[in-house]
Each structure stands twice: as C-alpha cells, then as structure tokens.
Amino acid sequence: MKKTKTLLLIATFFTISHLSKAQYNKGSKFWLAEGTFIGSFYSSSLTSDVYDVQKNNHNITLAFKKAYFTEKNIAKGWLLSYNVIYTSQSSTTSTTKNTYIDNYNHTLNGAYFIDKFIPLSKSLAVYGEVLGKIGFGFNSGKGVTSTHEIHIGANANVGIRYFINKQLFINGQTSLADISLKSLTADSKTSTNININSLMTVSTVSIGIGKSF
Amino acid sequence: MKKSFITSLLFLGIMFITNITSKAQFKADGQFVQGSAIINQSLGNNADRAKQFSTSVDWGKYKAKNSANIYSFSLAFQQIAPSTTNSNSDTKSFTIGLGKGQEFYKTLIDKFTMYGRVMGSINYYKNESSSGDAKGVNLNLFGSGGIMYPINQQWLITAQLLQVNVATVNYEWGKFKTNVVIPPNAPRSGNRLEQNSASDNSTTFNELKYNFNPYISFSYGLGVRYIIK
Numbered sequence: 393m394k395k396t397k398t399l400l401l402i403a404t405f406f407t408i409s410h411l412s413k414a415q416y417n418k419g420s421k422f423w424l425a426e427g428t429f430i431g432s433f434y435s436s437s438l439t440s441d442v443y444d445v446q447k448n449n450h451n452i453t454l455a456f457k458k459a460y461f462t463e464k465n466i467a468k469g470w471l472l473s474y475n476v477i478y479t480s481q482s483s484t485t486s487t488t489k490n491t492y493i494d495n496y497n498h499t500l501n502g503a504y505f506i507d508k509f510i511p512l513s514k515s516l517a518v519y520g521e522v523l524g525k526i527g528f529g530f531n532s533g534k535g536v537t538s539t540h541e542i543h544i545g546a547n548a549n550v551g552i553r554y555f556i557n558k559q560l561f562i563n564g565q566t567s568l569a570d571i572s573l574k575s576l577t578a579d580s581k582t583s584t585n586i587n588i589n590s591l592m593t594v595s596t597v598s599i600g601i602g603k604s605f
Numbered sequence: 606m607k608k609s610f611i612t613s614l615l616f617l618g619i620m621f622i623t624n625i626t627s628k629a630q631f632k633a634d635g636q637f638v639q640g641s642a643i644i645n646q647s648l649g650n651n652a653d654r655a656k657q658f659s660t661s662v663d664w665g666k667y668k669a670k671n672s673a674n675i676y677s678f679s680l681a682f683q684q685i686a687p688s689t690t691n692s693n694s695d696t697k698s699f700t701i702g703l704g705k706g707q708e709f710y711k712t713l714i715d716k717f718t719m720y721g722r723v724m725g726s727i728n729y730y731k732n733e734s735s736s737g738d739a740k741g742v743n744l745n746l747f748g749s750g751g752i753m754y755p756i757n758q759q760w761l762i763t764a765q766l767l768q769v770n771v772a773t774v775n776y777e778w779g780k781f782k783t784n785v786v787i788p789p790n791a792p793r794s795g796n797r798l799e800q801n802s803a804s805d806n807s808t809t810f811n812e813l814k815y816n817f818n819p820y821i822s823f824s825y826g827l828g829v830r831y832i833i834k
Contacts, residue, residue: 427817428817428819429815429816429817430815430817431814431815431816432813433812435810435812436781436808436809436810436811437809437810438807564819599819
C-alpha cells in the first residue's frame with residue numbers, strides 16, 4: 393500500500409514537472425497581444441456660454457509578438473507594434489468654430505527578440521529578453537510642424553508569465569534598458585539623436601494576454 | 606533612493622522564488638478587520654512637493670487557506686505645494702472610496718507571509734485651490750503587495766510595499782475662478798469675447814479620462830489586522 397502511494401506520488405510529481413516545462417520545450421510556439429490606452433475628452437465654457445474650448449487627447453499602442461522555442465526555455469521571434477497619438481483643440485464662440493490643432497502622430501516598429509525563460513512552477517515563469525528594433529514615424533494634420541523619423545535601437549526587458557490554463561497566459565513585462573538612435577526630419581531639417589534610458593522605465597509595466605501551442 | 610527600491614524588489618523576488626512551494630496558514634471561513642495608513646512625502650526643490658495621507662478599513666473573509674475576499678472603505682487627503690518655479694497655488698484633495706477584491710497569500714520564511722491583492726474600487730474626490738474647485742468620480746482596477754507578520758493568533762502587522770495601477774476611468778467637473786486661456790490665434794468675432802476675456806468670469810469644465818497603462822508605484826504603508834474568531 394505504502395509502495396503504491398509512493399509510486400503515485402512520483403507519477404504525480406513527474407506529470408506536474410512535465411506540465412510545467414511543456415510550454416517552454418523546443419518546438420513550442422506562442423503569440424502575445426498587448427495594448428495601452430490613455431486619453432481624455434475635455435470641454436470648458438465661460439458661464440455666459442460665449443466661448444467654449446474642446447480638447448481631445450488619445451494615445452493608443454498595440455503590439456503583437458510571435459515566437460518559437462528553438463531550444464528548451466529559449467524562444468526567438470518577432471514583434472510588431474503601432475502607436476498613434478491624436479491631439480485636437482478647438483474653440484467655439486457664439487458665431488464661429490475654429491480648430492487650432494487636429495493632429496495624428498503614427499509610429500510603427502518591427503523587432504526581433506530572444507527570450508530566456510526560467511520556469512518557477514507549473515504555471516509561473518520569469519524571463520529576460522533582448523530585443524533589436526527598427527521603426528518609422530510621421531505625423532499628419534493641422535496645427536503642428538510636419539515631421540518624419542526613422543529609429544533603430546535595442547532593449548533589455550524582464551517579465552513574468554502566468555498560465556491561466558495549459559495554453560492561455562497573462563504576461564507582464566518591464567524595460568530595464570532602452571537605447572535608440574533617432575533621425576528626425578522637420579521642415580526639411582534633419583537632426584539625429586541618441587537616447588539611452590536605463591532602469592528609469594522600471595516603474596512601467598505592460599500587460600498582455602497570449603497563447604502557447 | 607532608487608537603489609533601495611531595486612534592492613527591495615530583488616529581495617522580494619528572491620524570497621518569492623526560494624519559497625514558491627510554501628503554504629500559507631489561514632483558516633477558511635475566518636473573518637478579519639484591518640486598518641491601514643499610508644504616508645507619502647515627496648522631497649526636492651525643483652519638483653512640486655506632495656504630502657499624502659491615506660487610511661483604509663478593510664473587512665475580509667478567508668475563502669481558503671491562501672485567499673480571502675476583501676471589502677474596503679478608504680479615505681485620503683493630499684496636499685501639493687508647488688515648486689518655486691511653478692506659479693500654481695497649493696492644491697488640497699480629499700477622496701472617499703469603496704472597494705472590493707481578493708487577496709492571496711504565500712508563506713515566506715518563518716512566520717512572514719507575502720500577500721498580493723487585486724481590487725476594484727469606486728472613488729469620489731474633491732480638489733480645492735485658489736484658482737478653482739473640481740469634483741470627480743473614478744473607477745479603478747489595481748493590485749498591491751506586501752508582507753504580513755503575526756504578533757499572536759489574532760493580531761497581525763501588515764506592510765504594503767508596492768502598488769500596481771492597472772486601469773482607471775475618471776470623470777471630473779468643476780469651475781475655474783480665473784479667465785479662460787484664449788489661444789493667440791483664437792477668433793475674435795464680435796465684442797462679446799473681448800469683454801468676457803477681460804472680465805473676471807469663471808469657467809466651467811468637464812473631462813473624461815481613461816487610462817489602461819499599467820505601472821508600479823512604491824508606496825509603503827503599515828496596517829494592523831485583527832482576526833475574528
């Protein structure tokens with residue numbers, strides 16, 4: 393009886409151990425979708441209602457990742473992200489409506505990344521990530537100087553992944569370091585900047601949902 | 606200062622990893638009451654200096670040995686004194702809120718237990734400054750984490766270490782006492798605008814904000830929990 397219990401215990405442990413690593417074995421794949429949404433709708437008016445102001449600001453980022461485990465606990469893949477910032481400002485008098493700003497700023501990024509996972513339990517893992525990226529941005533609309541930019545860069549990120557079931561997971565990630573080289577053209581003048589952020593962005597974290605298969 | 610935050614995070618991480626299989630020890634169906642206080646004080650000459658005091662009373666019921674349902678009532682007071690380079694006046698803010706959520710436990714070394722919370726809350730606030738007043742209502746989804754230590758079988762000390770703000774929807778309305786800021790190229794049709802911009806009119810405003818951009822903030826707070834037998 394005691395021997396049967398011991399065997400059952402070992403079998404259970406083996407199954408859990410196997411489950412905990414299945415998502416990170418060579419040949420496994422995953423995709424991940426993330427998004428951040430920030431914005432406001434603002435309006436004000438003098439109490440006599442003769443001068444109203446409307447301001448709208450929206451900042452939306454969408455990102456999609458797909459990766460393939462080339463060896464145990466190591467995944468390689470690509471990322472696509474899109475960010476749009478919309479700003480508008482207008483005023484209305486008793487006779488006229490005037491729009492001062494109505495501007496869209498678009499940024500598109502493509503990246504290649506390598507993740508190294510450390511499974512902690514059957515549902516939890518932490519990981520480190522290095523990522524190389526290239527991006528393009530431009531703005532359009534009224535009230536601001538037209539700009540175009542091209543940037544290349546690299547990130548070092550850390551994250552945590554929690555599996556809700558065998559396939560679906562929630563992912564949290566934060567950036568430890570961000571280096572980018574940016575070339576910005578505004579009014580036919582081009583300027584080049586190098587940006588380096590390290591540990592300053594540790595307080596922001598992106599949360600996404602994904603599927604492993 | 607930043608170094609100590611990172612050290613705290615690393616310490617928590619190591620504790621969590623080395624004790625991932627440990628068990629928490631609370632009895633299912635037990636109830637508790639908790640009182641907490643958090644004090645924030647930002648320092649520096651060039652930044653706006655904020656003082657914040659918040660307190661909450663929580664009632665909870667353990668669902669299992671390692672989780673509990675939580676209901677929370679909170680009050681907060683904040684005063685922001687502007688920096689020398691900022692001409693804005695002092696702002697005082699008062700908030701009252703109700704929350705509901707769930708708490709999870711993981712035993713660390715000895716009697717220390719790590720806890721994590723996921724909460725949803727609704728809050729009403731009122732801001733006052735010499736330039737105007739505002740009122741608002743917001744819905745929040747957030748998490749927090751910290752450590753608990755039992756003094757005896759009924760009393761525990763809780764220490765919050767960090768908070769994760771996940772999503773917020775905020776609606777605010779109010780009144781400016783100063784003139785509305787008119788852009789330099791604003792249309793100046795008729796005399797009424799000029800008359801109003803020169804006079805001491807007040808301006809009403811309303812604003813809807815949404816924010817799903819999770820971030821971690823370090824807020825330290827101490828609380829006392831009493832387990833009802």
